[in-house]
Amino acid sequence: MLQFRFFVLLFLMLISFSVNSFAQQKIISKIPSKKEINKIAKQAIKYLNESNFEKSIATSRKVLYYASSIQDNYLIAVSYNTIAANLDELAEYDKAIFYYNKGLFYANKTNDDEIKNFINNNLGNVYCFEKKQYKKGIGFYEKSLEYSQKAADTSQMVFTKLNIAWVYFDINQFNKGKKYLEFCNKYHPKFGDNTTIVVLNMLNGMYCASKNEDKKADSYFIKAIELGTKGSEKLDLSYSHQEYSKFLLKRGDYKNAYENLVIYNKITEELFNDEKLKKAEVAGINLELDEYKREVGKIEVEKEVQAESLKQSRIIVILFVLVLLVLLLLLNSLFKNYKFKKKTNRELIIANQELKIAKEKAEEGSLLKTQFVSTMSHELRTPLYGVIGITNMLLDEHKELENSPHLSSLKFSARYLLSLVNDILQINKIEENRIVLENLAFNIADEITMIKNSLSFIAQNNKNEVVVKVDSAIPEYLIGDKLRFSQIVMNLVSNALKFTKNGEVIITADLVKVENKLHYIEFKIKDNGIGIATTDQDKIFEKFVQVGRNENDYQGTGLGLAIVKRLLTLFKSDIQLESKVGEGTQFKFTIAFEYDLAKTKELINDITVDLSSSQIYKILVVEDNKINQIVTQKIIEKNFCSCSIVDDGFQAIELVSKEKFDVILMDINMPLMNGFETTRKIRQKGIQTPIIALTAFAKNEITEEAISSGMNDIIVKPFEPLKLFQIINDQINKKAMLVN
Missing domain, CATH: 3.40.50.2300 (Response regulator)
Structure with a gap:
């Protein structure tokens, strides 16, 4: 596209100018100098020209990192624009607009009017030629013109006004586009160049065609095609053939219109690869080409259509006779079956009514259950917020009560009740399929160690030792839902600690299988506590079931293992139990986590770092x-x-x-x-x-x-x-x- 080629040329000029204008600086903390960053930015644009979008975006991200590190707003704007240009070429227009706007945000922080001018022009291109939001796009063009006038850059003004004229002509508002075209005709001989001469003649042809000046329009279109054929602007040549085709079609010259559209399609196929041909406009062009083919061949096909129609009519008559005979044979059979079907239908209607009533009752029960859980959650959380908050206030304001057993009991009871509410909501969400696993990069050993530390209070109370054994073959970083995984392990370890006194809880993680990028990790949580009787082992994963509970202690809500089993189902896994009364219990399960170093780096880079503010609000x-x-x-x-x-x-x-x-x-x-x-x-x-x-x-x-x-x-x-x-x-x- 004309706009994209100008984008590459101008960016090379801007980057070259930036390299000459910045002094040599020392490398601080392995960050390259501004001159070196500009070289990397040049390489990103080179990749873009070669349509190597993956490398161009990756290189631009590197430029963005370096530019952000040295707080150079100009280079940040350059990197965002290169990223946006890649997305524009890949037809990701909404994302391209997002990054163009980010580039404009940083460009506005600089005194460089050229980069501001250019980004506004690019936004005008996307909104007008891709999003078809002409009013918004023209607004960006006008902002670009302001910077061109400020810099007295007539060459850029000619280019931008040429785009505006093209936009107005595209939407058949030729009177509005006329003044921009007249400006280009006046100043193009002195300030224009060969990259825009083809489009200028094409636009003159479009304008004359709108005024029914067919002879002049034909001359301009032919001149645009001649110049485009001799020059290197093949995309502009294709547009000239396309507009000439529309002009010829309007005049009724279907044959030449079709020929020009074929040339347009041929040039387009040569210029764009398969990925770009996925754009919707190509389908529209092919459809239009088919329409022209039908117009050109209409007379030749007419006789064949009539002959085929007559042939089909004869076939239809024969088929009708055959179908009629078959229907007569079936009529007797249908009549005999009528009474039987009528009886069956009556029975089905009754059965369907009963099923409908049962379904409505089930849906009503499910809705009532959801409403009950939601209402109870709200009604319990509101006073709990007050209880927990006031307890914390008392501990903050009265340090002498810090060791009070009554206050500690109050705080524990409130948090215990909150845990119960959360468990009920959790099990309800799982059963209603409202939980979707997330993909985050995490370290298995770190997560298990964090769980061990968080449960140290329970371990100390029961005088237990927690031992962690992690297979060294497990990669440092895996990808998966670490929150749900931690919840599974925490519930199992917490359970083991509660039912073990003066003993040991062992957490083991072993790599058992690798398939492509999936690493299958087997986890075992083993204790030497009281164990679970064989008769109880089948029911401990049911909701609200508790086994081995003493009357005077807190053994949980009875939902922990039920949540574990259901969460493992989301991981496409299951849990195995081995236990003997008096000897201990072992839970075992296997989860497949993804290992992808490139994806891990991307996930880590995308993590938003929260910087707490000391500002008074x-x-x-x-x-x-x-x-x-x-x-x-x-x-x-x-x-x-x-x-x-x-x-x-x-x-x-x-x-x-x-x-x-x-x-x-x-x-x-x-x-x-x-x-x-x-x-x-x-x-x-x-x-x-x-x-x-x-x-x-x-x-x-x-x-x-x-x-x-x-x-x-x-x-x-x-x-x-x-x-x-x-x-x-x-x-x-x-x-x-x-x-x-």
């Missing part, structure tokens, strides 16, 4: 529960932020209309007006303050409505203060980037 809390107000206010003020509290949505709307806040924490279930409606009314006032739902509802139950109402994020009560402020920082930073 002004936060509004919309909450009707007085206890929760106290707890939330204490958490916010403890982190050196100011806090305002209102009881309902009406007060919130009134306050945000008068005062400016950095973030709003919004409860959902409030009287008078709920959190969703309150958020909608705040957004209707044009207030863009980040709003975070602070709720006891499960996140997946309210996500869709929260987003549609205008909320930015959700955090579920009870929560860790660190998690709350990570979300607050993230939302405030996102808003700042949008403003800039």
Whole structure:
């Protein structure tokens, strides 16, 4: 495309200019100098010209890393634009626009008007020629013209106005495009070049054709084709044949229209590889080519069609007679079967009605179950948030109570109840197939060691030793859902520690098989505790079943092993149990994790690093529960932020209309007006303050409505203060980037 070739030429010029303008610098911490980074950027564009998109994108990412390390906004803008150009060529237009905008964001931080000019021109190309959003695309072209006029760059002005004229002509707004074409005709002889002369003649041909000046239009089109044939701009030559074909078709010259369209198709096939031919426009061209073929061959085919139609009519008559005979033979049989079928249908209708009623009852029961779990979750989480929060406040404010057995029991009981609620929700999600495994890079040994450390309190209480044995053949990093894996191991190890006194719990991980990129790891959790009777082994994986429980201790909810078995099903695995009463228990299972070094590096590079901010924020809390107000206010003020509290949505709307806040924490279930409606009314006032739902509802139950109402994020009560402020920082930073 004309725009893409100019993109490559201009970028080479910009990079060359940048190399000459920057002084030689020392390499700091293995980061190359600016001159070396520019060389790498040149290589990325070279790969792009060769259509080696994979290497071009990989090299551009390297440039982006180096440029970010030395905080060079110009080079950051260059790297983003190269990435966007690759995506543009691969027809990933939405992604290309995203990276062009990122490049423009950093370009605007520099004093280099050339790069700003160029990125705006590229965005105009994508929106006009690919997304067909002409108004938005022309806006970018006009911004590009502003920079061209500021730099007195008539050559760039000719190029940009040529694009604008082409856009208007594409949408048949020739009067609007006329002034841009006249400008190009006037200044092109002096400031234009051979790369645009073909398009200039083609556009003149299109304009004359719109004014029914057929003779002049024909002359311009022929001249464009002659110049394109002699020159190197073969893509522009193909467009000239295409537009000439449309012109000839309009005049009724189907034969020449068809011939020009064939030439266009031939040039396109030569220029683009199979990957690019997947674009939708090629299908449209082929369809149009077929239409022209039908017009050209219409007269020759007409007689053949008539003859074929007559032949088909005779065949139809013969077939009709044969079918009629068959129908007469079947009629007697159908009549005999009619009564039998009528009786059968009556029975089926009754059976279907019964099945429908049973299905409705089952669906109703499932809905009631889901609603019950959701309601109970909300009703339990709300007071638990207050209990846990106030317990932590007491421990913070009264250090003398730190060793109080009563306060410790209260805290333990609250967390135990929260664990029960979470287990019930977890098992409910699994049964409703609402859990999808994620792919993250992680280290098996690190995860198991972290689980061991987190359960050290239980181990010490029962005077147990935890031993970890990890096969050295297991790769350092594997890919899989480490959260669900850790949950499985933690439940099994916790169970082993509870039922073992003065003993040993051994966690073993062995590599047992490798198939392609899949590494099959066998895990064993073995203890020498009380063991499980044979009669109980078949039922311990059922919900709410507990075996070997003493009356005076906490042995869990009875959901741990049920969750383990169901999570292993998601991993396409199963669990095996070996146990003898008085000798101990061993659980064994195998999970296949992926090992891919390149993918691992990509996953690690894509991890977002959260940098906590020490800035003091002004936060509004919309909450009707007085206890929760106290707890939330204490958490916010403890982190050196100011806090305002209102009881309902009406007060919130009134306050945000008068005062400016950095973030709003919004409860959902409030009287008078709920959190969703309150958020909608705040957004209707044009207030863009980040709003975070602070709720006891499960996140997946309210996500869709929260987003549609205008909320930015959700955090579920009870929560860790660190998690709350990570979300607050993230939302405030996102808003700042949008403003800039």
